[in-house]
Amino acid sequence: MIISFDMEYLFKSLKIVIQEGVFKKDPETTDLGKRIVGQGILMIDEMGFECFTFKKLGEQIGSNESSIYRYFENKHMFLLYLASWYWSWIEYRLVLHTHTIEDPEDKLRKALEILSGDVMEDKSFSHINETALHRVIISEYSKSYLTKEVDEENEEGYFSVYKRLVLRLRDMIEKLNPKYAFSLCLASTVLEGTLHQQFLRDHFPTITNCNKKVPAKDFFIDMVFNCLKK
Amino acid sequence: MIISFDMEYLFKSLKIVIQEGVFKKDPETTDLGKRIVGQGILMIDEMGFECFTFKKLGEQIGSNESSIYRYFENKHMFLLYLASWYWSWIEYRLVLHTHTIEDPEDKLRKALEILSGDVMEDKSFSHINETALHRVIISEYSKSYLTKEVDEENEEGYFSVYKRLVLRLRDMIEKLNPKYAFSLCLASTVLEGTLHQQFLRDHFPTITNCNKKVPAKDFFIDMVFNCLKK
DNA sequence: ACAAATATAATAGTATTACTATCAAGATAG
DNA sequence: CTATCTTGATAGTAATACTATTATATTTGT
Numbered sequence: 001m002i003i004s005f006d007m008e009y010l011f012k013s014l015k016i017v018i019q020e021g022v023f024k025k026d027p028e029t030t031d032l033g034k035r036i037v038g039q040g041i042l043m044i045d046e047m048g049f050e051c052f053t054f055k056k057l058g059e060q061i062g063s064n065e066s067s068i069y070r071y072f073e074n075k076h077m078f079l080l081y082l083a084s085w086y087w088s089w090i091e092y093r094l095v096l097h098t099h100t101i102e103d104p105e106d107k108l109r110k111a112l113e114i115l116s117g118d119v120m121e122d123k124s125f126s127h128i129n130e131t132a133l134h135r136v137i138i139s140e141y142s143k144s145y146l147t148k149e150v151d152e153e154n155e156e157g158y159f160s161v162y163k164r165l166v167l168r169l170r171d172m173i174e175k176l177n178p179k180y181a182f183s184l185c186l187a188s189t190v191l192e193g194t195l196h197q198q199f200l201r202d203h204f205p206t207i208t209n210c211n212k213k214v215p216a217k218d219f220f221i222d223m224v225f226n227c228l229k230k
Numbered sequence: 231m232i233i234s235f236d237m238e239y240l241f242k243s244l245k246i247v248i249q250e251g252v253f254k255k256d257p258e259t260t261d262l263g264k265r266i267v268g269q270g271i272l273m274i275d276e277m278g279f280e281c282f283t284f285k286k287l288g289e290q291i292g293s294n295e296s297s298i299y300r301y302f303e304n305k306h307m308f309l310l311y312l313a314s315w316y317w318s319w320i321e322y323r324l325v326l327h328t329h330t331i332e333d334p335e336d337k338l339r340k341a342l343e344i345l346s347g348d349v350m351e352d353k354s355f356s357h358i359n360e361t362a363l364h365r366v367i368i369s370e371y372s373k374s375y376l377t378k379e380v381d382e383e384n385e386e387g388y389f390s391v392y393k394r395l396v397l398r399l400r401d402m403i404e405k406l407n408p409k410y411a412f413s414l415c416l417a418s419t420v421l422e423g424t425l426h427q428q429f430l431r432d433h434f435p436t437i438t439n440c441n442k443k444v445p446a447k448d449f450f451i452d453m454v455f456n457c458l459k460k
Numbered sequence: 461a462c463a464a465a466t467a468t469a470a471t472a473g474t475a476t477t478a479c480t481a482t483c484a485a486g487a488t489a490g
Numbered sequence: 491c492t493a494t495c496t497t498g499a500t501a502g503t504a505a506t507a508c509t510a511t512t513a514t515a516t517t518t519g520t
Contacts, residue, residue: 032468048378053506064469066509074507142372148278150433159434166437184439185427185449192426193419200418203380204389207396209414219415226456262497283477294498296480304478 016088019157022081025071033071035061037085038127040078045132049079049140079144080158086137087161089130090115094168104175109221111172115165116194116217138198166191177228186227190220246318249387252311255301263301265291267315268357270308275362279309279370309374310388316367317391319360320345324398334405339451341402345395346424346447368428396421407458416457420450 015028027033039061044052052075058065072078094114101107117134145159153159169187173180180186197216200208210216245258257263269291274282282305288295302308324344331337347364375389383389399417403410410416427446430438440446 030467050377054508055506064471065507066470067468069508070467139376142376145433146369146372146429147280154433163434163437170437182439182449182452184437185446186453188430188434188437189419189423189426189449189453193423196419196422197415199376203375203384204393204418207393207400207414207418209412216415219412219419222412223416223419223453223457226459227453229456229459260496284479285477288498294500295478296499297497299479300496 014092016085016092018081018084018088019160021156022077022084022158023072024069027071027081032061032063032067034127035063036068036071037081038129041082041129041133041136044079044082044136044140049075049136049143076144076147079140080153082133082136083141083144084158084161085128086133086141087165091161091165091168094165098172104172105225108172108176108224111169112190112221112224113217115169115191116215116220117198118215118217138195138202141195162191173224173228177230179230180228182227186224190224194220244322246315246322248311248314248318249390251386252307252314252388253302254299257301257311262291262293262297264357265293266298266301267311268359271312271359271363271366274309274312274366274370279305279366279373306374306377309370310383312363312366313371313374314388314391315358316363316371317395321391321395321398324395328402334402335455338402338406338454341399342420342451342454343447345399345421346445346450347428348445348447368425368432371425392421403454403458407460409460410458412457416454420454424450 018026025033027037036057040052040057043057043060047056054068054072054075055065058068072081094111097114098107098110101110117138145153147153166184166187169190170183173183173186194216197208197210197219201210201216205211209219248256255263257267266287270282270287273287273290277286284298284302284305285295288298302311324341327344328337328340331340347368375383377383396414396417399420400413403413403416424446427438427440427449431440431446435441439449
């Protein structure tokens with residue numbers, strides 16, 4: 001899909017809204033907040049989530065640790081924020097690119113293309129480097145829910161965007177084959193699996209067929225349509 | 231499969247061998263080492279990997295922090311040790327239960343049953359509580375490779391057991407359908423996916439079909455055989 | 461234009477983590 | 491029965507993950 005001028009303006013006039021409670025103060029409302037998010041993504045991408053600290057981020061952006069704490073309770077909440085932002089962005093792109101498609105098969109195929117992360121327009125949504133964020137999500141997203149606090153945080157709604165995405169995919173799957181018994185499993189496996197295959201491609205190439213020439217979408221499209229054959 | 235007396239003895243006389251370098255001193259060689267591993271698993275299961283520390287473990291087993299450091303460099307290496315142990319144990323069970331099966335379809339089905347974690351014999355392999363370890367792997371395994379050091383540690387061979395398991399599954403897949411183009415993707419997706427579906431069943435039941443009545447193996451067997459249909 | 465409110469920066473301080481180093485006591489092996 | 495090896499106890503360090511306080515700068519409402 002070619003991004004038109006019109007769409008560029010649409011991008012710029014839209015704001016991704018993040019669930020209350022993930023942040024203490026909305027970073028989108030100030031310049032400092034935007035720098036925290038924008039540079040935070042770049043730092044996690046470079047040094048990994050474990051080595052990343054608010055102190056280092058403060059130095060990087062010429063600000064103070066304590067100022068960052070006014071926006072986010074801790075770095076775990078910061079990761080939840082980034083994840084919500086990322087999945088909202090994916091959801092937005094998913095809807096944008098599929099809502100006009102009538103044929104359920106075409107629609108699902110398009111959805112899988114977007115979710116599998118191979119297509120990545122280089123249009124920057126405000127202050128966020130989506131390519132860096134995408135890498136961060138591949139390497140760090142699982143850590144946002146593999147915690148002892150997952151049930152409470154789930155109740156707070158911190159994973160609702162991600163769950164909604166799974167349900168959207170489930171709906172598309174069921175549209176194509178209402179009798180298929182594992183639509184939720186398949187949808188959640190695809191969403192998790194796409195991140196995983198991208199990680200394997202970069203770090204464990206001996207246990208995946210994905211590489212520069214074989215995009216992950218080839219596998220997932222093949223898999224999903226095989227499962228839905230009547 | 232019913233575990234015979236003979237097999238119980240087999241279990242007890244076998245030792246799972248872990249790759250050099252993961253530990254500083256082999257914990258299987260001493261009583262203290264076994265307590266570290268045995269209780270460490272229970273503690274991580276209870277409090278999660280993030281809250282787990284060697285100091286707490288030392289208190290728990292009536293020993294000293296510094297003594298534990300003589301066995302493992304840090305808690306990350308401890309997790310790598312547990313993961314190697316777990317996947318070796320799975321590999322052992324996989325081979326044990328499938329090597330006599332001639333028919334490729336039956337063999338693969340049996341393999342998927344074992345890997346999907348629904349069948350869990352309650353035979354304890356020495357000092358390790360496999361049920362607790364299984365829960366630990368579901369919640370913590372990803373953290374062992376989602377790090378910035380993954381490439382170096384992969385070169386050291388710390389993930390070789392897991393990769394070998396994927397390749398075993400790939401072989402079974404290719405036996406059944408040599409023309410299937412994504413045997414590695416499918417194998418690695420199954421291994422990762424089974425852990426993920428078990429996690430979803432326990433924490434995000436709205437995005438999986440798996441539950442007490444519907445075991446994960448149903449989905450994965452259906453999925454794999456759909457993919458391999460000619 | 462000015463007072464009041466708000467945002468940020470700077471500093472200090474605390475409890476915990478993730479170790480390392482040293483030394484002494486007990487067990488064990490040659 | 492001495493030499494070595496293992497463990498336990500203590501101390502210490504640098505970093506982390508915060509919280510609290512205060513001063514300064516900026517914005518805003520009238």
